[in-house]
Amino acid sequence: MTQVGTAGTAQGDMGTAGTAPGDMGTAGAAPGDMGTAGAAPGDMDMAGAAQADVGLPDAGHGENGPGRTGARTGPWKRGRVLAAAALLLGLFLLLHASIPNRVGNLGSLVETFLPWFGLLVPVLLAGALLRRSVLAGVALLLPAVVWLNLFGGLLTDKSQPGGDLTVVSHNVGADNPDAAGTARALAASGADVLALEELDPAARRTYEKELAEAYPHHTVLGTVGVWSRLPLSDTRPVDVAMDAGPLGAAKPAAVKLEYNRGLRTTVATDHGPLAVYVAHLGSVRVNPRAGLSSGQRDAGAQALGRAVAAERNERVVLLGDLNGTVDDRAYEGVTSRMRSAQEEAGDGFGFSWPATFPVVRIDQILVRGVEPESSWVLPATGSDHLPVAARVSW
Secondary structure: OOOOEOOEOEOOEOOOOOOOOOOOOOOOOEOOEOOOOOOOOOOOOHHHHHHHHHOOOOOOOEOOEOOOOOOOOOOOOOOHHHHHHHHHHHHHHHOHHHOOOOOOOHHHHHHHOHHHHHHHHHHHHHHHHHHOOHHHHHHOHHHHHHHHHHHHHHHOEOOOOOOOEEEEEEEOOOOOOOHHHHHHHHHOOOOOEEEEEOOOHHHHHHHHHHHOOOOOEEEEEOOEEEEEOOOEEEEEEOOOOOOOOHHHHOOOHHHHHHOOOEEEEEEEEOOEEEEEEEEEOOOOEEEOOOEEEOHHHHHHHHHHHHHHHHOOOOOEEEEEEOOOOOOOHHHHHHHOOOEEHHHHHEEOOOOOEOOOOOOEOOEEEEEEOOEEEEEEEOOOOOOOOOOEEEEEEO
């Protein structure tokens, strides 16, 4: 036995001067092994004292303290919030048609800008890569697949050469500062049939003058008109519900014709008659409190759908500013009977408004009984809309 004094203590045995070998007194007692003054020798063996007094970690404890193993969270456990966001986005895209219109026409508002929600996929992917989360990466497959199923076809060029007839539609804008330049640009587009919307009475004469040489046939009813290289016949106005209700019904036909926004005419082609509809539906407004205000437009879409359903001609082309996308449920009466030239034969989304930075396609070319071969957007004019064009065949 070796006695330890105050000046130097051996590992495992600490005491005060005069204590028995191997004992620990109250003074200078180490945590974990504390005896009382006068304890008998042999209460601690050397190996046990070494572990207890030096403070070595117990089994199952990491370097950083109790309960920490030091191992990092696995890739299947990281990024749970990102994974949940990805799944919610996927369900949102998948079930967008179930979003009700009862409050602020939220469903129609979502469907108008639905393609843009796809931008959230690369944002979430960047977060998953940053977190190195396999879980979030796998969850992102749902929104990616749903978005591609909805809009993937628009990412490829589906246009085909050829075609028998080129049609162009353009909201020329009532405030267009260069009506003459717009007319010349449209004449140079090579259109066989040209539909114009939002014709200002003062600018109408300018369009008639500038387009007369290229288009010997034309008809204008109110604020919409058709210019054609081929003969026109059987022209009549089409009600797009701009005067719904008893007050509208009481207005004389001549008064309503001044601001008429829909027409139907027949184009005599080498392959037979083609019914052409031109429409400019009511505007919509987005209000932070009320949401999407589209009552007049929706009524016009329903009226237009009834007109197309009643059309006896098998071959029909609808041109116009519909103030909405073909994904919007408000146009079901039209889109269930006609096909979008852009979706069938276009290259890209074909956004047409606003002209300075287009984010949505509200100017449409829809067909029935003819085949769209190509569809494209023309360069900007003095209008806030871009002209849209398509080539069709029989």
